[in-house]
Amino acid sequence: MEETYTEKAVGNLAELFKIFGDATRIKILYAMLDAELCVNDIAGRLQMSQSSVSHQLRILKTSKLVKSRREGKSIFYSLDDEHVRFILSMGMEHIMEGEEK
DSSP states (O other): OOOOHHHHHHHHHHHHHHHTTTTHHHHHHHSSSSSEHHHHHHHHHHHHHHHHHHHHHHHHHHHSEEEEEEETTTTEEEEEEEEHHHHHHHHHHHHHHHHHO
């Protein structure tokens, strides 16, 4: 059965894939695969400035790919839900299969 989608839904999906189209944002998402992290932790792991990480996290949060929680003065970030983890894993699986051919 063929599904039909509204123009708005298709546009929103295109915007989502634009967010995934940046290697820095993908690295940040991968850093959070198994743990919730603060900006300091992410910056250290990826050898980036805190400012750059914060900028990318704002984009990821606005796109509902990451969520945050405050603990005292610290803010911890994690993947928003299992859909984000699934998109990353399916994308990487697709890429790795292509490299094997």
